Amino acid sequence: MTQPLRVLVVDDDFRVAGLHRDVVASRAGFTALDPVHSLGAARLALRAHSPDLLLVDAFLPDGDGVEFVAAVDVDAFVLSAATDAATVRRALRAGALAYLTKPFEARVLAERLDRYARMRNLLGTDRPLEQEQIDRALTILHGSADATSVSRTATEQVILEGLGDGEASAAEVAERVGISRATAQRHLAALASRGQVEVRLRYGSTGRPEHRYAATR
Template identity: 70%
Template structure:
């Protein structure tokens, strides 16, 4: 089973921190950690609770959230009232994957979380991704992924996003995409019949080959 994306909210406003935590908790594929309210608490949480993603305010009682993003070594979104161009550039230079200016609609954060989940499905493993996969992951994260081809269903596009860099079985793709194994296999077989994905056989200990699907090299 794919582990949920452990997400930490860092905001000194207890009410806002709770709202953002609840949005994360409701997002498919995410687990919300208890929010923290200072950089000292955030540093301890990164060390002790190993979040995969942090959502960080800029103006915190004991320092600058953007500098924390630069130093923490964890994927991050900056969620802040600082909407001036210099702050946006600074957060991007620090490595933030998104910069949302408060107040923002709940859907704006939901969309960024969904993009991050898809981005992580492609680049979250240990395999070396191909350039096309890197480009696709970055396009997804920044909301500029190409429109779905009219020859593909939306579900088939989700299957492609869930394949990952090293290929996967139908069961693995189904788990990542949130559909049944049978549904994933049906769409993967259809994609393979059109040459959009390749089918490879992996012989396990039982001697029965497992079908694994991958993007063409």
């Protein structure tokens, strides 16, 4: 079973930090760690809890949040009231995966978290990645008008019906709907890139994880 992604909020405003924590806690597949309100506390939390994702304010009482993001080897979003291009560019150079300008609605952060989870899911493999997989991961993370406007093909609709409410491998889906495994794999990958199918990893006795697919609801 996939472990929930641990998220640490770093914000000196206690109320805002609590709101962001609550958004994280409301998303399936995430665990919200107790927020911290300074970079010193964030460094301690990093060692204690090994978060998967940081939500960091750009400016904190004891230092620069963007510099902190650049210094740690952890995925991060920068959340800031600063809208000047220089700060945004600096955050992106630091490695921030997203930059959200405060104040923002809860749904905006929720959407970015869901995209991040799908991106992590797609890149959750030790095997070499093809360029198509990398491009798809970046499209999922940053969003694409094209990706959300593509309609389901007839084959994809049949595959979704074959998945039903459970999960299955590409081979199982292929057998259920009467298509080849390669065709099922290709269409499942397309559905996953648009967020219509979730990809899960199941580890068996052989050590190589099996990809399992489930329709998102």
